[in-house]
Amino acid sequence: MTAVPATFAPEDLLSPADFERAAAALLPAPVRDFVAGGSGTELTLAANRAAFDQVRIVPRALRDVSGCALATTLLGRPVSMPVATAPVGYQKLVHPEGELAAACAAKEAGIPFTVGTLSSYTLEEVAAVGATTWFQLYMLRDRDQSFDLVRRAEDAGCAAVMLTADVPWMARRRRDLRNGFALPDDVVAANLSAGTGSAAHRAASGESAVARHTAAAFAPSLNWADLEELRRRTRLPLLVKGVLDPADAARAAECGVDAVVVSNHGGRQLDGAVASIDVLAEVCTAVAGRCEVLLDSGIRSGVDVLKALALGASGVLVGRPLLWGLATGGTEGAHRVLELLATELRDALGLAGCSEVGAARSLRTFRGPWPADRTGAAYRENGGVEGTVQR
Incomplete structure (x- = not known):
């Protein structure tokens, strides 16, 4: 694996994977594990990447791609590329400016920023940055507090509400349990009341304080009636995140959502999920055009975005790579990661014979493992070091 110098500039890092290695060298081990880890034996965490690697694109030939364009729309609003940030809590863990710096990066990149219920800055502070802001909602046991958060999001000028549907409680994440993970005193869930928002700071051995906190705060009774009530209560576009079964996606579309987010929570909830x-x-087939479909979990490159588009997605959510950039260089680092995604996506689109994003949805795909001795795998396993692959 390539060594990461003690000091470096974001422009010297040439891929999101470079930022991952840089962030791993900078972050305390418990924080690194909290960001990078998954649930259980991390089977689903690994499966997200293995599945992407098995999708193969069939490029089209003799297409004019001299004007290859990434701009499109998400939820009816223009975006610079078919990407939004995924909701990730407690971003102050990796950088003092946390969500504020990440939202600045999203604004500069021209994509939506998703501020979470567990943001370490208030949704009002994040929305004031000026990015197109989506608010992610965990349904709380206190439904009145949940709907008050939605009202606050509307008042703050947020452009959409995203309900997370796959976290009745936080799954067992063994890395956090081994680390006895707890939040530092200066990191809180700023959107919640003082008692509720600061309850994740002390952990006993073999315990995650964050998991204990969410088990006490989140509503395991979340159901379709809650989604329908949320649809009635907000005028904003509504996304539901954490959908994997096509039947659930179809029912969400019937409830009037504007988008479903196909997600296994980045491998952090049910270990063994698809x-x-x-x-x-x-x-995409199940919703039949009644709402948009976004993909979350495992996106690490512009080629991954192309694969998602080819399989029918309107766009993708990017989570961990943004945090790696944030940890490495604040707003500049996070923006550099988004720039690299845009550069890689433009390269992938053009080389696949697509002059714009919509054309990617007509690409053919195949699935199957690559040869075990493929040079790309050897290159990645050596950390991207040139000259290490024997041909």
Whole structure:
């Protein structure tokens, strides 16, 4: 694996994977594990990447791609590329400016920023940055507090509400349990009341304080009636995140949502759940154009975005790579990661014979493992070091 210098500039890092290695060298081990880890034995965490690697694109030839364009729309609003940030809590863990810096990066990149219920800055502070802001909602046991958060999001000028549907409680994440993970005193869930928002700071041995906190705060009774009530209560576009079964996607569309997000929570909830991209095409068929379909979990490159588009997605959510950039260089680092995604996506689109985003949805795909001795794998396993692959 390539060594990361003690000091470096974001422009010297040439891929999101470079930022991952840089962030791993900078972050305390418990924080690194909290961001990078998955639930259980991390089977689904690994499956997300393995599934992406098995999707193969059939490029089209003799297409004019001299004006290859990434701009499109998500939820009816223009975006610079078919990407939004995924909701990730407690971003102050990796950088003092946390969500504020990440939202600045999203604004500069021209994509939506998703501020979470567990944001370490208030949704009002994040929305004031000026990015197109989506608010992610965890349904709380206190339904009145939940709907008050939605009202606050509307008042703050947020452009959409995203209900997370796959976290009745936080799954057992063994890395956090081994680390006895707890939040530092200066990191809180700023959107919640003082007692509720600061309850994740002390952990006993073999315990995650964050998991204990969410088990006490989140509503395991979340159901379709809650989604329907949320639809009635907000005028904003509504997304539901954490959908994997096509039947659930179809029912969400019937409830009037504007988008479903196909997601296994980045491999952080049910260990053994299907990789998100493996069910993407079926979900797109099930909703039959009644709402948009976004893909979350495992996106690490512009080629991954192209694969999601080819399988029917309107766009993708990017989570961990943004945090790696944030940890490495604040707003500049996070923006550099988004720039690299845009550069890689433009390269992938053009080389696939697509002059714009919509054309990617007509690309043919195949699935199957690559040869075990493929040079790309050897290159990645050596950390991207040139000259290490024997041909």
